[in-house]
Amino acid sequence: MRILVLNPNTSVSMTTEIAKAAVAAGRCDAEIVCRAPYFGSVAIDSGAESYLAAVGMMDLVARLTEAGEFDFDAVVVAGFGEHGRDALAEMLTVPVFDIAECSAHIAHLIGRRFSVVTTLARSIAPIEDRLRLAGLDAHCASVRACGLDTATVDSDPEGAIQSIVDEAARAVTDDGADVICLGCAGMSGIAEAVTAKLGVPVIDGVAAAVALAQAVVGLGLSTSKAGVYAPGPENPRSHWPISHALGLA
Numbered sequence: 001m002r003i004l005v006l007n008p009n010t011s012v013s014m015t016t017e018i019a020k021a022a023v024a025a026g027r028c029d030a031e032i033v034c035r036a037p038y039f040g041s042v043a044i045d046s047g048a049e050s051y052l053a054a055v056g057m058m059d060l061v062a063r064l065t066e067a068g069e070f071d072f073d074a075v076v077v078a079g080f081g082e083h084g085r086d087a088l089a090e091m092l093t094v095p096v097f098d099i100a101e102c103s104a105h106i107a108h109l110i111g112r113r114f115s116v117v118t119t120l121a122r123s124i125a126p127i128e129d130r131l132r133l134a135g136l137d138a139h140c141a142s143v144r145a146c147g148l149d150t151a152t153v154d155s156d157p158e159g160a161i162q163s164i165v166d167e168a169a170r171a172v173t174d175d176g177a178d179v180i181c182l183g184c185a186g187m188s189g190i191a192e193a194v195t196a197k198l199g200v201p202v203i204d205g206v207a208a209a210v211a212l213a214q215a216v217v218g219l220g221l222s223t224s225k226a227g228v229y230a231p232g233p234e235n236p237r238s239h240w241p242i243s244h245a246l247g248l249a
Helices: 012-025 047-066 083-090 099-110 122-133 150-155 158-174 191-196 205-217
Strands: 002-006 033-035 074-077 094-097 116-119 139-146 177-181 200-204
Touching: 002 012, 012 033, 012 150, 012 205, 033 177, 047 083, 047 139, 074 083, 074 099, 074 205, 083 094, 083 122, 094 099, 094 205, 099 116, 099 122, 099 205, 116 122, 116 158, 122 139, 139 158, 150 158, 158 177, 158 191, 177 191, 191 200, 200 205
Parallel strands: 002 033, 002 074, 074 094, 116 139, 116 177, 177 200
Antiparallel strands: none
16 A cells, blocks of 8 residues: 655655654555655745645646656645645545544544644634534534744744643633644644643544545545546646646656
8 A cells, every 4th residue: 555645835854754653653564655745835824825735736746647656545635724635636536635634533533522733823714614614613622723833843843842732731621622633744743742741632633644544545445536526627737737847856
């Protein structure tokens, strides 16, 4: 089984950390390949950066497909509710997993209500929208922000733990959450430390998505092509893939 894990931003260090979390969650027969787009933002903290990341991931997948190098059984989008998952599900015949949805699904299986602790306050609304779109909002007690941007969490995840723990504790005591979802792929690798401080289950989105990808592929299932994820019309596209047109390698 081969799983492609996409880091929506272009940070080399975050791509490395995401890869570590994905490999740790992978079975012995799973090959994990982690890639980042050829272009985009080094961190994603706004709607504009999220849309840019979506195009970057689509571009990368288009390049791999065009070169005959897309040989994966599943794709994990390692952005917490970032744009692009639906487009990739339309482009590909293999299943595509978003770490926000996967975290929420697993949280709902092990608790009644979950809360998400993310980076900046401006990320709360997009995460709420993604959970609502996935039909998971009824089980979400709250989405809270630790106040640190993605680049800061990426550069010093250990230093970010206390800020994350503080918000997670409020989610448990004030909002009634019994499971915490880490709302940023840059938080990968700190779930155990947060669990130790809080005493409640804490879910790493990358690990959750890899685990569900393995389960779905193992069941022989993939994305339905009967409706919205059916291939789109082949309208002419100029300068596509963009990175190829720009000579990026």
